[in-house]
Amino acid sequence: MKKLLASVISLALALSAVMPMVSFAAPDIDIDLGDTVVTASDADLYAEQVVKLVNEYRAKNGRQPLKALVSMNKAASVRAREIAGKFDHTRPDGRKGFSAIEDAGLNWSWVGENIAAGYPTPESVMEGWINSEGHRNNMLNAQFKYIGVGYYNNGGYAHWVQLFMDSPVTYTDYPKSQIDSNNAPLGKGDVNGDRSINAVDASVVLTEYANVSSGRSSRLSSAQKAAADMNSNGKVDAVDASMILSKYANDATK
Numbered sequence: 001m002k003k004l005l006a007s008v009i010s011l012a013l014a015l016s017a018v019m020p021m022v023s024f025a026a027p028d029i030d031i032d033l034g035d036t037v038v039t040a041s042d043a044d045l046y047a048e049q050v051v052k053l054v055n056e057y058r059a060k061n062g063r064q065p066l067k068a069l070v071s072m073n074k075a076a077s078v079r080a081r082e083i084a085g086k087f088d089h090t091r092p093d094g095r096k097g098f099s100a101i102e103d104a105g106l107n108w109s110w111v112g113e114n115i116a117a118g119y120p121t122p123e124s125v126m127e128g129w130i131n132s133e134g135h136r137n138n139m140l141n142a143q144f145k146y147i148g149v150g151y152y153n154n155g156g157y158a159h160w161v162q163l164f165m166d167s168p169v170t171y172t173d174y175p176k177s178q179i180d181s182n183n184a185p186l187g188k189g190d191v192n193g194d195r196s197i198n199a200v201d202a203s204v205v206l207t208e209y210a211n212v213s214s215g216r217s218s219r220l221s222s223a224q225k226a227a228a229d230m231n232s233n234g235k236v237d238a239v240d241a242s243m244i245l246s247k248y249a250n251d252a253t254k
Helices: 035-062 070-085 099-101 122-130 132-141 201-214 224-230 236-252
Strands: 007-009 110-117 147-154 157-166
Touching: 035 070, 035 122, 035 132, 035 157, 035 201, 070 099, 070 110, 070 147, 070 157, 099 157, 110 122, 110 132, 122 132, 122 157, 132 157, 132 224, 201 224, 201 236
Parallel strands: none
Antiparallel strands: 007 110, 110 157, 147 157
């Protein structure tokens, strides 16, 4: 059995000159189509559960909750795949782990990273991090405002990444929806109402699926649900996200 691994980088880096801001947009989703689509939603659910546990732990210790960002989850997911090949805070290309945040187009002033491997569940990896001073300090750092979590299962062996940052910029999860106030019908697949069908719509669908699967209330309007239900089975789930991505890919090649 592989030995559980855990490592931490306790960074508290202040920039004397803030890097120029890159405009934020929800990222493309790296998702397998067909029968393996559930893998992506499992990763989303695991990441969301870790964020929940981190914020519960922060609340118990008098800290404000961290805001989870889609773009930071993307960066952390990239790192989770990287540490499966090289378990280190230095990336395969020689840059520091937190450079994945910069690659996602985010502007940071303070940043930190926790990594771990071998823990099978969100609860077990959180326990490992809490029991390590450096990891614990990152999770409780009052300086941080944002978090991203990545999970990658490589042959049954789990890899986990937490990215933390503070920023002079206020970020939101998704670009604001352009849904009309009268809840007007939307085209099939156009979940955020921007008159295009792309990975942003699939990202919204996966987040909705994760919320509902975890017992939380829906965040979508009735018009958005109708647009998201690609196979018209009355549910919004990972299959719909897969179909949206497939349509997006097909339209892009025309």
